[in-house]
Amino acid sequence: MATLRSLMLEGRRILITGAASGIGRAAAELFAGYGAKLLLIDRDEKVADVASGITGAQAAILDITDAAAFNDALNAFGTLDGAFNNAGIEGMEGRMVPITAYPDDEFRRVLQVNTQGLWHCLKAELMMMQNAGRGAIVNTASVMGWLGAPGLAAYSASKHAVVGLTRSAALEAAPQSVRINAVLPGAVATPMLTERGFKANPEFAEGAAKAHPMGRIAQPEEVAEAAAWLLSDKASFVTGQCLAVDGGLSAQ
Template sequence: MNPVADVKGKHILITGGGSGIGAASARLLSERGALVGVADLNLDNAQNVVEEIQSSGGKAYAVAVDVTSPEQVKGMFDSAFAQAAKIDVIINNAGIDHMPAPLTEVDDAMFMKNLQVNLAGVWYCMKNALTHMTATGGGHIINIASVAGLRSAPMISAYSASKHGVIGLTKSAAVEYARANIRINAVCPSFVDTPMVQGVLARMDERGRKGLIGANPMKRLGKPQEIANAIAWLCSDESSFMTGQAVVLDGGMLA
């Protein structure tokens, strides 16, 4: 028996797949036999990941998408259906953050942008995915949330609010669609060594950087590959009795 989570033959669509956790997941899932759709606001990044996958013998395609646009999200799904008639898994990974600041100093526009990308973007993708999966016999939706969606997150209140919303959507929809053979789970990392986190670190002083990196008992950032490993397991049928859960990968932060 192969101990590695098997996703061979599955069609898996990933938003925000051009970098960070999304790109690491795309590479790993393709290595394990999935057809991977790499969707990203930055099409060049998505194409670079696809070219890397294809040069290694994997199957992948790139799609440009702004997840805040319902029309573009529908277009992304149409592009995916042109590759294969059924989507088995969608990983809603596209997201943004904001610089740490007291709530009163966070610009209103930045608050709304966090909600639009991190929450409304997931909403639009879930609606399209659920419509498709109810018609094709089921599937799995994996939403990338955060430990900031499970606890207080001082100084990143807008980001935290959006991620609490993602977990709420995940749990509510999981119960709604359980009888339709559709599973919906969330993955909740803490700080991971991605371009987004590196961008935050670059704008912090030394004390702030040490505090962020050492915020969990392991005293280090997570690695994108470590999050991708958990996502790959969720994509496999080994997780078939799991739905409505928020899977935490945080180096012990919430222990």
């Protein structure tokens, strides 16, 4: 059984955005363990350190809102079997701010990264994969892509858009056997939450574990496992789906 699991992504060429930290970093380590050859992308230069710890992994330091830089990195990587479009920001350094007080520039920035940045990546990946007639893509949305949240309207809007992009792209690319799905995490113990969100909103830190029916928040590896499965042939007839990894939060 251990052998079968270790072969899940054997030889697959997969890119991960947001790989310097949190869920993306956990995915890099996990996918490499499952045999994938990785291109790790982040605007934070720490992504080079993550890549240097993984045999054969390449790093590209770039901002996903820069479509030309992303395309160059993708073309240099060559063929692509899988993509985990995971980079994202929460906005306001994690502070929850009502719409009436939320700066317009910050609303634009959140959508520019989480929606338009992912759009650029998705577009380039689809061109490559549809031409090849194979491939799988996983986008990181959030349970906030299904639910509203006071103080997080920009983030929630940007993640609802990721859900729409995922479903539409899946329908467009299904005839070429390219699968596109999304993971929708609940609260996950990453710097986004533990170093920013919880510090900016101590009351949220107290309630986060209890808000999830399983009584705790997720570890980043638990989200990465769901993405690995969706990228693998084990999910060969799964496309256009949103997989919540939220300890039951969205089932309520």
